[in-house]
Amino acid sequence: MERWLFLTTDGLSKGAVYAAFALAIVLIWRATRIVNFAQGAMAVAAVYVAYSVTAATGSYWLGFAAAVLSGLVLGAVVERVVMRFVEHAPPLNAVIVALGLVLLVQAVLGSIYGNEYRPVGTPVSRTGLSVGGVSLLSAYDLLVFGAVGLVVAGLALLFTRTPVGLRMRASAFAPEVSRLLGVNVAGMLTLGWALASAVGALAGLLVIPTELGLHPNAMDLVFVSSFTAAVVGGLDSPVGAVVGGLAVGLVLSYVAGYLSADVTPLAALVLLLAVLLVRPGGLFATTATRRV
Amino acid sequence: MSLLRVQGLTAGYGGAPVLSDVDFEVRAGTVLAVLGANGAGKTTLLRSVSGLLKPTAGTVSFDGCDLRGVRVEHLVRRGLAHVPEGRGIVAELTVAENLRLGGLWRADRDAVRADLDEVYGLFPALAARRGHAGHQLSGGERQMLALGRALMARPRLLLVDEPSLGLAPKAVAQVMAILRHLRDTTGLAVLLVEQNVRSALAVADEAVVLALGRIAAAGPAAALRDDTALRHAYLGF
Ligand SMILES: Nc1ncnc2c1ncn2[C@@H]1O[C@H](COP(=O)(O)OP(=O)(O)O)[C@@H](O)[C@H]1O
Ligand SMILES: [Mg+2]
Numbered sequence: 369m370e371r372w373l374f375l376t377t378d379g380l381s382k383g384a385v386y387a388a389f390a391l392a393i394v395l396i397w398r399a400t401r402i403v404n405f406a407q408g409a410m411a412v413a414a415v416y417v418a419y420s421v422t423a424a425t426g427s428y429w430l431g432f433a434a435a436v437l438s439g440l441v442l443g444a445v446v447e448r449v450v451m452r453f454v455e456h457a458p459p460l461n462a463v464i465v466a467l468g469l470v471l472l473v474q475a476v477l478g479s480i481y482g483n484e485y486r487p488v489g490t491p492v493s494r495t496g497l498s499v500g501g502v503s504l505l506s507a508y509d510l511l512v513f514g515a516v517g518l519v520v521a522g523l524a525l526l527f528t529r530t531p532v533g534l535r536m537r538a539s540a541f542a543p544e545v546s547r548l549l550g551v552n553v554a555g556m557l558t559l560g561w562a563l564a565s566a567v568g569a570l571a572g573l574l575v576i577p578t579e580l581g582l583h584p585n586a587m588d589l590v591f592v593s594s595f596t597a598a599v600v601g602g603l604d605s606p607v608g609a610v611v612g613g614l615a616v617g618l619v620l621s622y623v624a625g626y627l628s629a630d631v632t633p634l635a636a637l638v639l640l641l642a643v644l645l646v647r648p649g650g651l652f653a654t655t656a657t658r659r660v
Numbered sequence: 661m662s663l664l665r666v667q668g669l670t671a672g673y674g675g676a677p678v679l680s681d682v683d684f685e686v687r688a689g690t691v692l693a694v695l696g697a698n699g700a701g702k703t704t705l706l707r708s709v710s711g712l713l714k715p716t717a718g719t720v721s722f723d724g725c726d727l728r729g730v731r732v733e734h735l736v737r738r739g740l741a742h743v744p745e746g747r748g749i750v751a752e753l754t755v756a757e758n759l760r761l762g763g764l765w766r767a768d769r770d771a772v773r774a775d776l777d778e779v780y781g782l783f784p785a786l787a788a789r790r791g792h793a794g795h796q797l798s799g800g801e802r803q804m805l806a807l808g809r810a811l812m813a814r815p816r817l818l819l820v821d822e823p824s825l826g827l828a829p830k831a832v833a834q835v836m837a838i839l840r841h842l843r844d845t846t847g848l849a850v851l852l853v854e855q856n857v858r859s860a861l862a863v864a865d866e867a868v869v870l871a872l873g874r875i876a877a878a879g880p881a882a883a884l885r886d887d888t889a890l891r892h893a894y895l896g897f
């Protein structure tokens with residue numbers, strides 16, 4: 369029971385990060401029908417920026433702000449300079465370009481920072497508060513839940529309650545019609561990539577200190593888990609991404625706790641396959657796909 | 661005064677041109693019907709006018725200004741609204757959101773609110789279904805929504821692509837009555853693409869007949885209605 373409680377809180381904390389990262393994947397998928405396989409590498413790049421800023425200033429929060437900001441900028445630049453040219457091309461082009469971007473980003477990071485794991489600090493303690501002898505939520509877990517919760521709520525408000533959110537949704541669903549209605553669809557795409565990349569950077573910032581540390585490949589496994597979460601959620605559904613993220617976090621935590629930590633990557637893939645076999649559209653996909 | 665002037669318009673999709681050397685004008689406050697069989701090039705014509713398709717030759721000028729180089733998303737700001745074929749409502753958004761989208765670029769928020777009330781007054785069926793998603797609407801309601809949303813931009817010229825397609829006769833009559841009403845009360849000019857010749861000629865002031873991408877006939881709507889030989893040759897009634 370104690371072990372179960374520990375694994376559950378740990379799974380939810382990881383799951384919150386997967387949820388945020390899956391949300392970023394879904395945002396881009398909805399807008400462009402592209403799975404951004406470079407999202408992990410882009411997030412790592414932003415965390416390296418945070419690392420450098422924190423090292424130079426001694427402030428975790430300045431580094432935090434720098435990572436989110438550089439995530440925004442990197443997302444916008446990647447969309448403008450690279451992805452714009454494959455948005456209307458066959459899907460495989462986007463996959464290949466994204467994978468090329470992964471190699472490029474990882475090579476650049478490796479040449480600047482080297483290929484060793486660098487420990488990253490956290491602003492609050494990661495030691496779990498002890499409740500009746502069981503080590504449960506740490507202050508850092510609470511920070512993770514709070515940050516992810518704010519991001520999810522903020523995005524929900526942005527998309528459903530603001531004019532720019534309406535423009536972004538319309539651009540994603542019906543780009544040509546949106547242009548005829550005066551919406552700057554290209555601008556909305558750039559904004560969507562920027563937001564998604566910033567959310568990805570935030571997720572990287574939150575998760576990397578809890579794993580092996582900072583490394584050009586640090587987000588590879590997080591990407592696989594989050595992609596699984598996004599697919600579980602239907603790839604099209606922001607709510608599905610969040611629920612999928614928490615579910616994947618829990619499953620992987622139980623697998624690591626009751627079986628072995630070595631099989632978690634495998635477990636993520638098995639979960640992905642199982643979902644695709646049972647419900648190819650994901651668990652939250654609306655049955656009717658879009659046809660106007 | 662001519663609001664829209666199309667001269668020597670030639671356009672296509674890479675192969676042989678679908679439209680060749682098309683000329684016509686739409687005067688302010690009038691309805692021009694573009695008639696023609698399936699595949700004649702009517703949709704291509706509207707798309708070339710609004711720049712969704714880049715013409716290979718010819719000019720399109722709106723209100724005396726060449727539209728070449730004007731970005732599609734800036735057309736509504738100049739007073740030109742295009743309701744595309746198949747209605748083009750955003751099925752995932754609600755009726756209210758679709759309408760809001762139509763006036764989102766405008767800075768005069770109070771006037772936008774007044775226009776929204778006016779649109780709901782014009783289309784009571786939409787007012788009753790504000791919160792419904794676009795995909796829940798009937799064909800007639802979708803057409804109303806597409807028209808209402810275009811009106812939210814307060815256009816001076818409306819391009820409408822086959823509004824009668826797939827609608828019951830009663831809904832067709834309703835759509836045409838609304839176009840006539842708008843022309844008569846607000847001075848809206850309409851470029852109305854239709855295969856439904858009778859309905860279109862009933863509201864149009866002028867008409868052109870498009871056949872195989874060329875203008876085969878043009879003139880006042882009444883004259884086309886009365887020209888038996890032309891009707892038999894191109895219009896099928
Ligand atoms: N996207 C396209 N690509 C290639 N050919 C097209 C395309 N759209 C239309 N056409 C061709 O152009 C011609 C005119 O089509 P269209 O303008 O849609 O006619 P209408 O609207 O009068 O039915 C047809 O022969 C059609 O096959
Ligand atoms: Mg057509």
